[in-house]
Amino acid sequence: MEPILEVRDLCVSYDGKPALSDVSAQLAPQRVCAIVGPSGCGKSTLVKSMNLLTDETPGARVQGERLLRGRSMASIPVTEVRRRVGLVFQTPTPFPFSIERNLSQVMRLHGMRDRHQIEERVVRLLETVGLYREVKGQIHKSARALSGGQMQRLCIARALAAEPEALLMDEPCSALDVRSTQVIEELIASLKERYAVALVTHNLAQARRLGDDALFLEEGRVVEAGPAARVLHEPARPETRAFLML
Numbered sequence: 036m037e038p039i040l041e042v043r044d045l046c047v048s049y050d051g052k053p054a055l056s057d058v059s060a061q062l063a064p065q066r067v068c069a070i071v072g073p074s075g076c077g078k079s080t081l082v083k084s085m086n087l088l089t090d091e092t093p094g095a096r097v098q099g100e101r102l103l104r105g106r107s108m109a110s111i112p113v114t115e116v117r118r119r120v121g122l123v124f125q126t127p128t129p130f131p132f133s134i135e136r137n138l139s140q141v142m143r144l145h146g147m148r149d150r151h152q153i154e155e156r157v158v159r160l161l162e163t164v165g166l167y168r169e170v171k172g173q174i175h176k177s178a179r180a181l182s183g184g185q186m187q188r189l190c191i192a193r194a195l196a197a198e199p200e201a202l203l204m205d206e207p208c209s210a211l212d213v214r215s216t217q218v219i220e221e222l223i224a225s226l227k228e229r230y231a232v233a234l235v236t237h238n239l240a241q242a243r244r245l246g247d248d249a250l251f252l253e254e255g256r257v258v259e260a261g262p263a264a265r266v267l268h269e270p271a272r273p274e275t276r277a278f279l280m281l
């Protein structure tokens with residue numbers, strides 16, 4: 036199946052210091068690609084490069100190919116790439132206005148004008164992330180009053196409001212408690228039906244639970260890649276086995 040998003044021979048450096056070297060990776064439809072590896076190995080840099088955020092980082096230099104459904108991102112307007120490739124960060128950071136406006140603003144930004152259509156879609160998105168029941172009747176209250184887990188689900192809904200094809204998640208649960216983590220994990224498992232997902236995680240158990248594919252990075256290089264069942268359970272290299280505590 037054609038990948039939704041692909042990077043080929045990607046090299047990223049910050050102030051001349053390499054962070055990623057010759058990285059190739061694919062995000063396939065209806066699959067979660069778990070991106071794992073030791074601290075500082077380039078996981079965040081990889082997902083940020085997948086929606087061109089690295090290209091705006093001062094001192095960063097990006098080389099290599101990035102493709103969205105086979106078309107070079109270089110030939111697609113940045114705003115379109117960002118719409119089609121959503122990014123969710125480690126710390127949930129909704130904008131400091133209402134729950135409703137956090138979502139409707141994205142829709143307006145992407146040209147939706149019909150008020151009823153927007154209202155309907157806000158409800159649908161809140162349902163998708165399992166928030167509707169919890170915030171019903173309060174969607175005009177500040178998003179910052181939500182719990183950490185609720186804020187993260189709102190941030191996921193905000194990424195989905197742009198109707199993306201791929202969803203990049205950079206440690207989406209690391210600021211959350213066990214229960215909220217479980218809720219987000221269930222959500223990720225359901226979202227992959229509709230989106231190609233990249234999941235950066237320090238949590239190896241989480242990578243094993245959710246990953247269909249896996250990419251193991253070390254010092255900016257891909258050292259193992261393929262089906263998660265192999266990479267995370269039977270990696271080829273002794274060093275990877277040691278990291279994965281196998």
Ligand SMILES: Nc1ncnc2c1ncn2[C@@H]1O[C@H](COP(=O)(O)OP(=O)(O)OP(=O)(O)O)[C@@H](O)[C@H]1O
Binds near residue numbers: 050072081
């Ligand atoms: N904006 C930046 N400016 C300079 N160097 C950076 C920048 N962002 C990342 N780096 C460096 O690039 C390398 C890769 O960092 P990155 O954050 O991508 O790794 P990571 O695997 O996500 O790390 P962690 O698991 O600790 O979050 C590190 O050496 C880091 O210090």
